[in-house]
Amino acid sequence: MAVPYNHHEVEKKWQGVWDEEGAFKTSDDYSKPKYYALVEFPYPSGQGLHVGHPRPYTALDIVARKRRMQGYNVLYPMGWDAFGLPTENYAIQNHIHPRIVTKNNVERFKGQLHALGYSFDWDREVNTTDPDYYKWTQWIFLKLFKAGLAYKTEMPINWCTSCKVGLANEEVVGGVCERCGSEVVRKVKSQWMLKITEYAEELIQGLDTVDYIERVKVSQKNWIGKSQGAEVDFSLTGKEEKLRIYTTRPDTLFGATYMVLSPEHPIIDKYREEIGNYEALSAYREQAARKSDFERTELAKEKTGVQIEGLTATNPVNGREIPIWVSDYVLMTYGTGAIMAVPAHDERDWEFAKKFGLPIIEVVAGSPVSVQEAVYTDVATGTLVNSQFLDGLSVAEAKERIIAFLEEKGIGHSKTNYKLRDWVFSRQRYWGEPIPIVKCEKCGFVPVDDSELPLMLPEVESYEPTDNGESPLAAMEDWVNTTCPCCGGPARRETDTMPQWAGSSWYFLRYTDPHNKEALASREALEYWMPVDWYNGGMEHTTLHLLYSRFWHRFLYDQGEVPCKEPYQKRTSHGMILGSNGEKMSKSRGNVVNPDDIVRDYGADTLRTYEMFIGAFDLSAAWSEDGVKGCRRFLERVWKLQDMLVDGQEYSADLETKMHQTIKKVSNDYESLKYNTAIAAMMALINEFYKKNAVTRGEYRTLLALLNPVAPHITEELWQTAGFQGRVYQTSWPSYEEAKTVENTVEIGVQVNGKIRANISMPKDAAKEEVIAAAREALGDKLSGTVVKEIYVPGRIVNIVVKP
RNA sequence: GCCGGCGUGGCGGAAUAGGCAGACGCAGUGGACUUAAAAUCCACCAGAAGUAAAAUUCUGUACCGGUUCAAGUCCGGUCGCCGGCACCA
Numbered sequence: 001m002a003v004p005y006n007h008h009e010v011e012k013k014w015q016g017v018w019d020e021e022g023a024f025k026t027s028d029d030y031s032k033p034k035y036y037a038l039v040e041f042p043y044p045s046g047q048g049l050h051v052g053h054p055r056p057y058t059a060l061d062i063v064a065r066k067r068r069m070q071g072y073n074v075l076y077p078m079g080w081d082a083f084g085l086p087t088e089n090y091a092i093q094n095h096i097h098p099r100i101v102t103k104n105n106v107e108r109f110k111g112q113l114h115a116l117g118y119s120f121d122w123d124r125e126v127n128t129t130d131p132d133y134y135k136w137t138q139w140i141f142l143k144l145f146k147a148g149l150a151y152k153t154e155m156p157i158n159w160c161t162s163c164k165v166g167l168a169n170e171e172v173v174g175g176v177c178e179r180c181g182s183e184v185v186r187k188v189k190s191q192w193m194l195k196i197t198e199y200a201e202e203l204i205q206g207l208d209t210v211d212y213i214e215r216v217k218v219s220q221k222n223w224i225g226k227s228q229g230a231e232v233d234f235s236l237t238g239k240e241e242k243l244r245i246y247t248t249r250p251d252t253l254f255g256a257t258y259m260v261l262s263p264e265h266p267i268i269d270k271y272r273e274e275i276g277n278y279e280a281l282s283a284y285r286e287q288a289a290r291k292s293d294f295e296r297t298e299l300a301k302e303k304t305g306v307q308i309e310g311l312t313a314t315n316p317v318n319g320r321e322i323p324i325w326v327s328d329y330v331l332m333t334y335g336t337g338a339i340m341a342v343p344a345h346d347e348r349d350w351e352f353a354k355k356f357g358l359p360i361i362e363v364v365a366g367s368p369v370s371v372q373e374a375v376y377t378d379v380a381t382g383t384l385v386n387s388q389f390l391d392g393l394s395v396a397e398a399k400e401r402i403i404a405f406l407e408e409k410g411i412g413h414s415k416t417n418y419k420l421r422d423w424v425f426s427r428q429r430y431w432g433e434p435i436p437i438v439k440c441e442k443c444g445f446v447p448v449d450d451s452e453l454p455l456m457l458p459e460v461e462s463y464e465p466t467d468n469g470e471s472p473l474a475a476m477e478d479w480v481n482t483t484c485p486c487c488g489g490p491a492r493r494e495t496d497t498m499p500q501w502a503g504s505s506w507y508f509l510r511y512t513d514p515h516n517k518e519a520l521a522s523r524e525a526l527e528y529w530m531p532v533d534w535y536n537g538g539m540e541h542t543t544l545h546l547l548y549s550r551f552w553h554r555f556l557y558d559q560g561e562v563p564c565k566e567p568y569q570k571r572t573s574h575g576m577i578l579g580s581n582g583e584k585m586s587k588s589r590g591n592v593v594n595p596d597d598i599v600r601d602y603g604a605d606t607l608r609t610y611e612m613f614i615g616a617f618d619l620s621a622a623w624s625e626d627g628v629k630g631c632r633r634f635l636e637r638v639w640k641l642q643d644m645l646v647d648g649q650e651y652s653a654d655l656e657t658k659m660h661q662t663i664k665k666v667s668n669d670y671e672s673l674k675y676n677t678a679i680a681a682m683m684a685l686i687n688e689f690y691k692k693n694a695v696t697r698g699e700y701r702t703l704l705a706l707l708n709p710v711a712p713h714i715t716e717e718l719w720q721t722a723g724f725q726g727r728v729y730q731t732s733w734p735s736y737e738e739a740k741t742v743e744n745t746v747e748i749g750v751q752v753n754g755k756i757r758a759n760i761s762m763p764k765d766a767a768k769e770e771v772i773a774a775a776r777e778a779l780g781d782k783l784s785g786t787v788v789k790e791i792y793v794p795g796r797i798v799n800i801v802v803k804p
Numbered sequence: 805g806c807c808g809g810c811g812u813g814g815c816g817g818a819a820u821a822g823g824c825a826g827a828c829g830c831a832g833u834g835g836a837c838u839u840a841a842a843a844u845c846c847a848c849c850a851g852a853a854g855u856a857a858a859a860u861u862c863u864g865u866a867c868c869g870g871u872u873c874a875a876g877u878c879c880g881g882u883c884g885c886c887g888g889c890a891c892c893a
Contacts, residue, residue, distance in 0.1 A: 214809095215807095215808055215888085218807070218888090219807090219808080222806095222808090223889080225892065227892075227893085229893080247893060327891095329891045331891080331892065333892085335892070339893045346893065348891050417892075417893095543889095613828085613829070615816060618809095619810085620886090620887095621817095624816070624830075626816095627816070627830060630828095630829050633829090668820095676816095676817075676818085677818065677819095677828080680829075681827090683827095683829070684827075687828090747824085756824050788873085789873060791873055793874095797823045797824065797874085799874060
């Protein structure tokens with residue numbers, strides 16, 4: 001009898017062996033085929049590992065281990081995205097340096113990951129807060145600056161009242177700070193910006209060249225928000241001044257009955273003297289300015305606005321004089337900050353026109369009811385009317401014609417717009433990469449010389465941001481005052497730091513050559529390893545991290561620093577692990593499961609198996625302690641197979657097909673995120689061994705190899721106990737023969753008029769006539785009436801169609 | 805409102821490419837082992853009718869309709885849930 005399965009001993013033993021043998025050290029042998037598997041590196045929070053973390057880590061660990069067994073040189077690295085607010089806030093509260101906090105948290109995380117038996121190559125660990133790492137983050141920033149893609153500007157930003165920090169649009173969720181949940185207001189500050197908008201088109205185009213799951217592609221496209229339309233110049237009546245608008249419906253130009261400007265539109269101040277109701281306008285603008293973007297959209301359920309008195313505009317195509325209104329439903333940050341309003345064919349304009357009694361003119365016919373009754377926005381079926389030379393055309397034709405007309409007359413042109421905004425890159429915080437820029441009275445913004453990188457984060461007494469919103473670095477006169485690298489005169493350092501997204505925008509490059517002192521990575525390493533073959537991460541990073549890192553990568557490609565345009569060949573996403581009550585795990589709900597407890601009570605192999613078996617990988621799944629027990633039971637059953645072992649390197653005759661089928665199923669399922677069915681197939685296989693109370697050494701060996709990527713410790717132990725050569729992780733992946741995955745004799749369902757009436761057992765390559773004959777015999781007198789048709793789907797089903 | 809995804813037993817979930825719905829696991833029930841319990845092993849496990857027990861029959865993949873010899877799967881419509889975006893002209 002075998003000794004009982006003791007997961008503590010087994011797991012500790014093998015983790016030690018792997019460390020000692022350097023089992024998962026990535027080789028620098030560039031002659032082998034490579035495979036780069038990547039999971040998002042975690043933020044080492046004070047709470048330690050969450051049970052959500054092992055789900056993606058195990059999934060790609062399975063892929064990495066399988067690839068090694070298939071002979072690939074595999075890079076499966078891990079690191080720490082360690083700059084960030086929670087650490088800084090903890091440091092402020094407890095008066096501990098964030099560096100120390102980070103170090104402690106990293107140690108804890110690392111211990112937890114080690115206990116789960118992941119095959120990470122720890123020699124390649126990176127940490128974004130390590131000066132040897134952020135030297136290159138700063139270096140990339142300077143490259144962006146030198147290329148004109150980083151600039152500083154006064155702009156209204158999203159300001160978190162609690163964190164006292166500027167946030168990117170992406171970090172504001174539902175009008176509150178994504179991190180702390182506090183109110184976000186608009187505040188004008190001078191901010192470093194990155195011109196991600198310059199790459200908007202490429203970031204869309206690039207999606208066609210990569211293998212991302214569909215919903216990731218769709219979200220990225222929506223976020224970038226490309227739209228095609230035209231810019232048209234309206235004139236201020238009686239003046240030279242042009243008012244440029246943007247529209248996606250230039251075909252409706254003849255239906256424009258008024259214009260609307262954003263409250264921030266500069267024309268208002270320019271013609272202040274001529275505006276009759278400037279005070280009313282000012283009041284409205286002030287009201288709008290006080291609102292955050294969120295309030296402006298959320299609270300303004302009913303449209304508001306003020307007409308500009310004393311100014312009107314002229315529609316350039318028909319000379320019609322139309323009023324100009326100001327309303328906060330028009331945004332200064334998109335298009336030109338001014339629109340032509342076509343209430344008959346735009347919902348917002350229609351609503352606005354109804355409220356303020358403005359005329360509604362139909363220019364696209366086809367609406368079932370009058371445009372006075374309901375807006376008509378269908379572009380597929382309508383026909384142009386009331387539009388002179390456009391009359392009778394379809395919307396698509398009219399668009400083409402009007403743009404040609406506008407361009408010919410010089411009053412407009414086609415134009416593509418994007419919703420994507422430039423990336424607010426400054427944070428007024430301590431725990432981030434210092435922005436390596438010096439401001440000189442004479443020379444302006446001057447980059448720190450590359451030789452001075454990394455520009456180290458100085459020691460400060462307090463990490464708290466100042467009340468006026470400056471970074472704590474601003475209080476460090478010694479550090480701030482410096483000399484201009486350009487003219488040598490007195491100058492001041494930039495005191496803002498970079499956002500957390502900076503370090504994670506290029507970390508996958510560093511893994512390829514993490515100790516390089518001369519470059520962010522060597523050319524050879526990059527050419528060999530890039531792109532990442534499979535990158536898995538959370539859906540929540542689809543519009544932030546994924547877009548930012550693609551942007552940096554494309555920039556680095558344009559600079560000749562990396563060999564490929566897209567960093568990730570394949571992107572998948574995992575679902576969340578919820579509490580047992582189906583709600584998101586949180587301390588306040590009291591449904592948090594600590595992975596340490598599961599590892600202690602059931603073992604890492606059980607946790608890994610369970611998280612893979614829990615359900616479809618891309619859907620969220622509720623935790624179930626009973627489910628964990630079921631997986632532990634499965635591993636116990638595998639353990640006990642050693643007592644059923646019989647001689648024979650071959651598969652036994654009655655299980656040969658099953659063996660080949662299982663190898664095929666498991667091999668395919670590991671590739672396609674279907675870990676749950678792969679495990680189910682192995683469970684079904686061992687049920688067969690139990691039925692016979694026997695398993696040949698050959699069958700056992702194959703099973704252990706198949707299961708190893710999921711449950712690496714127990715399989716190594718059993719492998720060794722059974723006296724198989726070497727280690728499982730060094731063995732080659734089991735192979736199967738396609739021809740042997742089909743039974744010689746197949747069960748065929750026999751239907752009459754589509755209903756199952758009998759079952760027959762036939763040789764797999766029996767001829768149709770034979771099968772039909774057997775089916776008729778099996779049916780006997782259940783077959784009555786006139787046979788109309790006989791259908792045989794080889795190896796599956798017979799259907800006999802009869803008429804009564 | 806728009807975009808994306810999803811509705812299958814008591815539960816988590818299976819079902820290449822339209823071909824025997826419910827694999828695998830959990831929970832449950834019965835049995836074996838045990839002085840007993842736990843653990844383990846074996847069997848049963850969608851609903852209804854039917855039977856001493858079987859056999860057998862009917863219904864069933866959110867709902868309504870369609871295509872097809874055949875629909876969980878394809879098409880049209882309805883309802884519900886989840887996620888994302890949201891005055892982007």
